[in-house]
Amino acid sequence: MIDLKNMPIGSIKGVGSKTKETLNKAGIFTCHDLLHFYPRTYEDRxxxxxxxxxxxxxxxxxxxxxxxxxxxxxxxxxxxxxxxxxxxxxxxxxxxxxxxxxxxxxxxxxxxxxxxxxxxxxxxxxxxxxxxxxxxxxxxxxxDTVPIYSPLTSLSSNKISKLIKTVLSSIDKNEIEDTLPDFVRQENALMPLGEALFEMHLPTDPRLLEKAKERLIFEELFDFSLRAERLRKREDTEIVPPMAKTDMTPFFNALGFVPTSAQKRAISEIEEDLTSSTHPHRAMRRLLQGDVGSGKTAVAAAAIFIALKNREKAFIMAPTEILAKQHFETFSSLFEKLGFEVLLLTGSTSAKERKLIKEKLVLNTPLLLVGTHALFEDDTEVRDLTLIITDEQHRFGVNQREKLLSRATVRNSLVMSATPIPRTLAMFLYAGLDISILDELPPGRQEISTLLIPPSKRERMYGFIEKEIEAGHQAYVVCPLVEESDDEILEREVSGEGKSELISATDMAESLRVRFAPHKVGLLHGKMKSPEKNEIMESFIRGETKILVSTTVIEVGVNVPNATVMAIENADRFGLAQLHQLRGRIGRGSDKSWCIFITSSKSHDALSRLDYMTKCSDGFKIAEYDLELRGPGDFFGSRQHGELQLPLASMSRDTTLLKKAMEAASVFLAKTEMK
Missing domain, CATH: 2.40.50.140 (Nucleic acid-binding proteins)
Structure with a gap:
């Protein structure tokens, strides 16, 4: 039998040093990796x-x-x-x-x-x-059916296809060692691995291609289910000493507002997790799920307070440096009043500051550490770590969760997510976690008015934004792409077409700088380097930048209470869950806020979707509606769950396979444990 994992990529004819380097950067080191680099799509020619x-x-x-x-x-x-x-x-x-x-x-x-x-x-x-x-x-x-691969720097789809064909031409599909246990494959009537890989890259029949995808999707879900189940079993066996009951009065006094009943309920559940006198005492494993603006941060702060009052340490991790800095400012203002130290560790923390932080982490003193993925550095030693909080967990992935949990001597875990997640998916992503849901907004939050307008009313909208700026407020303008490609510009020049309907962030920023002069207009997009992004965002947070033109990089967690307008160009190009996350960036203060969708689309379906958004502000209802509309598709949008290492599986589409994979993983683990 052929073990593809033992066939290095350099052994393929046509793979020189530069090609090898490009493949390695993409995580492709063996023929196994290359054959599991699946087509992005198929073209029917x-x-x-x-x-x-x-x-x-x-x-x-x-x-x-x-x-x-x-x-x-x-x-x-x-x-x-x-x-x-x-x-x-x-x-x-x-x-x-x-x-x-x-x-x-x-x-x-x-x-x-x-x-x-x-x-x-x-x-x-x-x-x-x-x-x-x-x-x-x-x-x-x-x-007639041609596989299309995502290009890798200098490697086009055609070049990748040729390399894969070279590998496949040198092996017998029946000789490829299958990676699924025989009983799992047979019970679920799955295609052998070799046959599935050949059909994925050299499709012969649409029905066989679907069977090949089913087999490979099942394997992805099975492998991940095994990891999640093993993690759950390991966490279930972790017995930790309970913390002492804590008087929460000083915390609520410092908080400055009365929590909602949903927040109180979640805090009580966390208190029970951390301080219960039941024997043996299991470590806390809880998912805190709440819509944008529901007050998850205050609930997390309550958990941190309990840990600090017990003279322990707590970590809170954010997916971006901007969000980490916001958490740092929020928690610093709260916990310094209560006599506790708050530290910030991110990728841009200086070597000198990093050294001081590491020295404090090994002392037997309570503190809160706020940070990003820099918290995963192998040389960061922590003593008395009691609580780990991760914000927007699906952007971290299980790899980091496993890595961080393996480092702490005492572990309680709270996961915060603003993404409304179907229960089947939550079971999969957060195996073994209890769930608390914040299903009401704090009092004083004004509902955001959402409008749908055609491009012909754009100037009228600008007049409204101008009035908001003169009143001391700020605005976001979101565009679906960074800039129009050279080929798109050339196509319009050659064919004599007018201006593209798609508005780029770059063009929009230039236009608005003229329209709103002398007010400062900033431009933020994912192609920028972190220091530049941070400076632009901080200028907006400080109120210097009045209008921030952005792609969807501002989707998660950014908190600027002074921003009262969100204009989204080509709104029909976004998923509803994504639009809801974007809308959640405004309405975070006491002032009235407006979200405006601009579209030139004449599509009945697109206009119906956007009209639904103008009438509904409940993230869970929007997520359900979005899933119903889209049917097959990726719940998190365009591969946001890449960290989960699921190149083919779709959480909304493959729920039936997911249940079968989870059951098979449990049976497999039970059989191996009996041996």
Whole structure:
């Protein structure tokens, strides 16, 4: 049998040092890793349309004959393009084909030669267009179903496909060692691993491809279920001494407001977890789930207070440095009044500060440490760590949870999440955790008014934002992309199309700087480096920046009570759960707030979804509605749960397989423990 894990990537023909380095950076070290780098999607390149029936603005395959000699032309901005025309039939309209930066193809397309072209078909006043399509001579057309891989730096989808085909051509699929236990595979009628991998990368039949996906999805869920079950069993056996009952009066006095009944209930559950006199006393394992603005931070603070009053240490971890700094400021103002020290440890903490923090961590004194992934450093030694709190847990993943839990001598864990999670998914992600739900908002929070407008009312919206700024408030403007790509700009130039309907954050920021001068307009997006992002965000938090133009990097946790307007451009491009998280960035103070969705979409479904958002502010109801609408899809959006190492599985789609995988994992562990 062939063990793919023992076949290094460097042994593949065509893998040189640079290719190997690129693959290694992507976590691909063996043939096993490469064959588990699955296609991002599949393209159906079956030439099934005549031109007049072909759908526009979507990718289609057309068999056409070249009818004009290729020539090099220039766009109005001076870019070189290769252009020629092709027709399906003698009397059918010509399709103008253009390649950007590929003038080396000048002698490839002879007049009279027949090709299969596959690309996005568009139409403007000057005719039909295809830009940079893939192409094959009609006499040597490959499979109709073509796997498409996410490119890795210098490795295109085609290059990755060739490497995978090289590996598959050198092995027998029946000789690949199966990684699932035989009884699990047989009981669930799953395809053998070798057959599944071949079908994923060299698809032969749509039904077999679905069976291959089912097998590989099951394996992902089974492996993760094993880890989660082992973690749960290990945590269940951890017996820890209970903490002493704590007088919470000083805490509530310092808090400055009366908690909601939901907050009080959650605090009581945490108190019971930490101080119960039951024997043996199990460590706390609790998920605190609440909608945006429901007051999770105050509940976490109560848990921290109990730990500190017991002269212990507590950690709270945030997914971003910005959020960690916000937590640090919030907890510092609270706990310093109560006589406790709060420290901050992030990736940008200086070596000198880091050294001082590490020295304090080994002392027998109570303190709270707030930080990011820097808390996972192997050389950070902690003594008397009693409580670990993780904020937005699905952005950490089980790897970090296991790593941090393995370091502490005494462990109680509280997980906070603002993402409404279906119970099946919660069982999977948070195996063994009890759940507290905050199902009401603190008093004084005004409901956010949500409006849906067309682009024609944008200037009127700007006038409203201007009034809010003059009243001393601030605004967010969210765009779906950072900047328009060069190819998109060139396509519009060549075809004579007007401006793109999609608005980029970069263009929007430039436009608003002119429109709202002299007010400061900031630009924030994921391509920026952390120090730059932090400075831009802090300028907004300080109130210096009046309008922050951003992509969805401001989705999680950012707290600026002075921001009262959230305008979301091309709102139809976002999932409802994501829109709700974005909307949760405003309405965090006592002032009235407005969220405005701008869309030019005429789609009935898109407008219905957005209209629902204008009428509903309950995150759990929105999540249920979103799942119903989308059907198959990823609950967390575009692969936010990549940390879970689930390249294929979808939590909303694969719930049936998930239940089977969890059951199989329990049976497998029980069988192995009996041996």
């Amino acid at each position: 079956t030439p099934r349309y005549l031109l007049h029936d072909a759908p526009l603005d979507t990718k289609v395959a057309l068999v056409m004959r070249v009818v004009s000699s290729p020539r090099v032309a220039y766009t109005p901005t001076g870019k070189r393009i290769l252009r020629f025309s092709a027709r399906q039939r003698e009397n059918s309209p010509a399709v103008h084909i253009a390649f950007f930066n590929q003038t080396y193809l000048l002698n490839t397309f002879r007049v009279g030669s027949d090709w299969r072209f596959y690309g996005r078909l568009t139409k403007s006043q000057s005719g039909y267009y295809m830009f940079s399509p893939t192409f094959e001579p009609i006499l040597s057309v490959s499979a």
